[in-house]
Amino acid sequence: MGIEIYLLVLLIFIIVGALIAVETKNLLSAVISLGAIGFGLSIAFLFLRAPDLAIVQIAVEVILLIFLIRATIGRDVISAKGHIHWAGLVVICLLAVAVFVFGLFAFRSLNEFGAPIIASVQDAPSNKYLQDGLKSTGAANIVTAVLLDYRAYDTLGEATVLFAAIIGALAVLRGRAASRRKGSRQMGSPQAGSERRKDK
Amino acid sequence: MIYSLCFVLFIIGLYCALTKKNIVKIVIGLIIMEYAVNLFLVLLGYRKDGVAPIVEKTTNPLEFLATSVDPLPQALVVTSIVIGLGVTTLAIALCIKLYEKYGTFDISEIRRLKG
Numbered sequence: 501m502g503i504e505i506y507l508l509v510l511l512i513f514i515i516v517g518a519l520i521a522v523e524t525k526n527l528l529s530a531v532i533s534l535g536a537i538g539f540g541l542s543i544a545f546l547f548l549r550a551p552d553l554a555i556v557q558i559a560v561e562v563i564l565l566i567f568l569i570r571a572t573i574g575r576d577v578i579s580a581k582g583h584i585h586w587a588g589l590v591v592i593c594l595l596a597v598a599v600f601v602f603g604l605f606a607f608r609s610l611n612e613f614g615a616p617i618i619a620s621v622q623d624a625p626s627n628k629y630l631q632d633g634l635k636s637t638g639a640a641n642i643v644t645a646v647l648l649d650y651r652a653y654d655t656l657g658e659a660t661v662l663f664a665a666i667i668g669a670l671a672v673l674r675g676r677a678a679s680r681r682k683g684s685r686q687m688g689s690p691q692a693g694s695e696r697r698k699d700k
Numbered sequence: 701m702i703y704s705l706c707f708v709l710f711i712i713g714l715y716c717a718l719t720k721k722n723i724v725k726i727v728i729g730l731i732i733m734e735y736a737v738n739l740f741l742v743l744l745g746y747r748k749d750g751v752a753p754i755v756e757k758t759t760n761p762l763e764f765l766a767t768s769v770d771p772l773p774q775a776l777v778v779t780s781i782v783i784g785l786g787v788t789t790l791a792i793a794l795c796i797k798l799y800e801k802y803g804t805f806d807i808s809e810i811r812r813l814k815g
Contacts, residue, residue, distance in 0.1 A: 504702065511705040518709055518732050522716040527724055527805075534728055541735050548742050549752040549769045556778050560785045564731070567792045572724055575799060592718050596711050607703050614748035616770045626745075626772045630765050634755045642753035642768070646775035658779045665786030669793035 745770030
């Protein structure tokens with residue numbers, strides 16, 4: 501009983517944070533509200549008995565905030581100029597409401613909150629992991645056992661995707677540095693240096 | 701009730717990604733959707749009065765099997781969070797690059813200044 505009330509309060513906090521992040525005009529405030537959402541989510545994971553997830557969420561959130569603040573700080577933080585397409589906005593809102601209603605119908609086929617599928621299906625793989633995890637892998641933390649032993653290829657694929665994404669980000673950002681260096685060399689005057697400093 | 705609140709969070713992210721003109725706002729909408737999906741998967745695996753899926757020395761195996769929360773969604777969500785970080789980093793790098801080229805985050809201006 502207690503946990504559900506805590507979770508409800510946390511979820512309402514997260515939703516209010518999300519609304520602020522979506523609707524505020526100032527980009528820096530939006531990014532900071534996003535940080536509040538992420539840390540609230542990590543507390544929610546703690547309540548849901550997922551300590552590993554809480555730790556990972558905090559680490560990822562800090563890195564993400566650093567990137568987002570790097571992208572937004574000192575830029576045109578006030579946006580939303582020009583007219584709004586009211587017709588498109590109304591259509592999108594109607595679509596969102598329709599998706600929400602159909603989603604509520606879909607939730608009826610799920611189990612109640614607090615009664616997971618492993619409780620009703622006896623030969624679910626999770627039951628086997630819980631039963632034999634310590635014996636067959638030697639990891640006391642069953643999440644670690646699943647990540648690094650039962651589904652290790654999944655983790656290998658994750659590392660590959662992460663590597664590819666970081667290579668992509670580096671390639672995109674390095675192009676900027678190279679072109680800037682070339683530009684200052686072409687000018688070859690003290691002005692170029694001062695301009696570069698201004699750029700930063 | 702809790703599921704539908706989680707779904708509200710997803711819809712907020714969807715609305716943000718579809719209607720905002722600022723590309724950083726669109727990225728924020730994507731991040732919110734990702735958080736909602738992660739939270740939903742972990743909610744599905746929660747057992748009432750459950751314990752974390754970590755075996756201790758004093759744990760009784762049968763009792764542990766009957767009270768532990770589902771470890772499989774947690775393991776997959778760890779993967780999903782880290783992949784989300786990589787994808788978001790790539791998106792933000794593209795945002796920074798677009799700002800360098802066009803001097804604005806406004807997506808309609810970027811479309812107008814083609815070439």
